[in-house]
Amino acid sequence: MDTDFIDIGTVEDVPVRGSRLVKTPDATIAIFKTMEGQIFAIEDKCPHLSGPLSQGIVHGNRVTCPLHNLVIDLANGQADGPGGGPNGKCVKTFPIEIMDGRILLKPFDVPSEKVA
């Protein structure tokens, strides 16, 4: 088994145009599901003033932050607007795999090194 990826639940568990949270020691990760059923995982933290993106409205492949309406692309974590958001910062994204309707998430950056 690929230990990098962790089974966090089923695709059905995430509401369409909505999100669910996965808490990890490093970060809170928001798992989004779009209208088309695509799943994305990004850090639940807006690059502007750390708003919880999971609480935003999902439209297309994007989410609007509930605090000050910054729009974030779920696929690459980039913000709308010139320079890609405040200070050019973008939201951290996490690798996802879907197997038999289950969501596998790779929540940690460098697990293999740490294990070693």
Next chain:
Amino acid sequence: MPQRQKLVIVGNGMAPGRMLEELLKRSPRAYDITIFNAEPRVNYDRIMLSPVLSAEKTFEDIIIHDDDWYAANDITLHKGKRVARIDRDAKVVEAEDGTAASYDRLVLATGSSPFIIPVPGHDLPGVLAYRDLDDVDAMVEAAEHGGKAVVIGGGLLGLEAAAGLQMRGMDVTVIHLMPTLMERQLDTAAGHLLRQAVEARGIKVLTEANTQSITEKDGKVAGVQIEDGRLLPADIVVMAVGIKPSSGIAKDAGLTVGRGISVDDTLCTSDPAVSAVGECVEHRGMCYGLVAPLYEMAKTLAANLAGEEASYTGSVTSTKLKVTGINLFSAGDFADAEGREEIVLRDASNGVYRRLVLEDNRIVGAVLYGDVADGAWFFDLIKRSTDISEMRDTVIFGQGFAGGTPLDPTAAVAALPDDGEICGCNGICKGTIVEAIGELGLKDVEGVRMHTKASASCGSCTGLVEQLLTLSLGDDYDPAGVPPMCGCTDLGHGDVRRLIVAKNLKTIPDVMQELEWTSSCGCAKCRPALNYYLLATWPGEYTDDNQSRFINERVHANIQKDGTYSVVPRMWGGITSADELRAIADVTDKFNVPTVKVTGGQRIDLLGIQKEDLPAVWADLNAAGLVSGHAYGKALRTVKTCVGTDWCRFGTQDSTGFGIRIEKFMWGSWTPAKVKMAVSGCPRNCSEATCKDVGVICVDSGYEIHFAGAAGLEIKGTVVLGHASTEDEALEIIVAVTQLYREQAYYLERIHKWAARVGVDTVREQIMDDVERRKALFERFCYSQKFSQIDPWAERVQGDQAHEFMPLADLTRMQAAE
């Protein structure tokens, strides 16, 4: 003071309405004015009946002069009184019911009547004309039962009637005697394009079809028999084959009458004391059925009545078809004739067709289909008889191209001369509009409409007016006249609200599909707005879309800057008890609530609650009888009260009890923006009712009801809506005004903004003067409350939307290094 001359007007359509405006502008006190109107109502914009039929507008939207206008101008209006005869010797007119008025000057404005083909069955119930609001009402009523409609006549009116009935859900067939539609305005090719567009809307078209008879079943219409043997079943038949001037009473009175009432260039009939204006007139052998010439006549007649010299020499006319989604413009004369040439541009795949008819290098006729933006320019060239030989090669491409200027619509308008006509209906030139914008400091289309009348009739020149605003104001012009809802559509909030009703749209995907949204599933701006509009329009039918709500309304608490939430339980009218306070104290301890605050609306706010804890917090509060305070919603927030007659030595009514009653009646209702109310027990106004969305000031004689205040981003005192002598009446008024706001306002538009947009007076009329309407609004609010007075906290305590509050997985104890 000299006795004022008596002016009597027979008819109250658009022509005399405009004539009066022009007259009052010139000499406001010259005449003692009396109007007889056969229709039982005020003056309205008849050319906008089609949008009323298609439900894109309401009757109120198209009123030109309301009752107040007549009162303010000291005009006697006899509604619903048809004039039966004119005694020219005695100078008296008399209505059918005996009401009489004597005149010094008489104006006949009897308009026209629809032409009814005298086939067998033409007088059966269910056979309608398309002329006034009564006809529209009859069609709307018929359409409520669905079924089949046959429209006889494929001209302007017939097609507009057909489109309206089709939008109302009927199965519509248009039958037309001629080979192509609108053959008086369009050539064969454009007629064909039009037919395709009409058929694409689902309306069947039969041309060269001659009606033989209208068949009957059970005493009403059953179908239309065509000469070729076909029988079309029909639940209603609309005859829209043309109009004829109404000149009966003029003829009876011995005036010279041809096809219409004969007038000279001063609009005088064969009797110098009698003038005529509008569709009833025959001038230089012409009868007109379009608004622009009528308005030109009105202006001439007003000048003459005011003692000025003016003459009317006839009009060149242009028409536009008012069917949403079909763009068609025609002007002038385009019959084939010796010495005439034509230039035609066709782009079938884009559905564009243009045809210009030339005579001696001058344009005499123009037909535009698809892209009609150059209509005004061509019309201007026709009216001026401009020699176009120098731009003949490119003129068909329109002004942007032919003039050598870039293809920029603003530049095109900039190139128009000052006397270039912008508004065809009202004959308003560019110079007049630009001057008004400059002198009066107008900022938007509404302002231009109000002060110049440009774009106030059919509205098709709105784009040109906007360009003039841009030209005059530069970047200061915010085309907020009709800003689109968001980047996903070009439609403004008002259009979307109307179309939801007109097209019977009941889900967000339906709205997006039908109104051609450009994004797959909207955005954070339009989805909450659409969710509200659907909820407010279809109570009980529409299923709330939680994912289209802002987070606060989704989780029924207010998100804070750190991602925690605040919780405000409802305290009816600001009254609480020891038990409630104890429960709040216990919750504070149990969930380590960091801040407990008393709000400006007399409630207690628990701040800093973790999202996962919300259902448990609510469960504890529910157990003490506390429910959601909706402090997070576009909804009724709070009703602030003072202690009134319960305790206060100045109190005049039970302000606390009334506040609680209002809150218990209205809580849970969703509104376009937040709604805050207050009830003060006396004019000392301790609950600050005069800066609320709706406020009540109790007085000895009852309740003074205020609305449209604000104390947020803007500070605004309320205005008085009206007075109620009982608490029941006061409640009915408050509920009705809230319902009107729910039905009319744009999403996120506070009550004071809405009132400023639609006009405080119109709100007052609908709520205070029109008691029937008020009761209907009240009933609609009550109906929608059946589906909204459910405590959202209790539902979630029961497990509703549980996924919102639970993490999908908790990996915090799983160390990365393990």
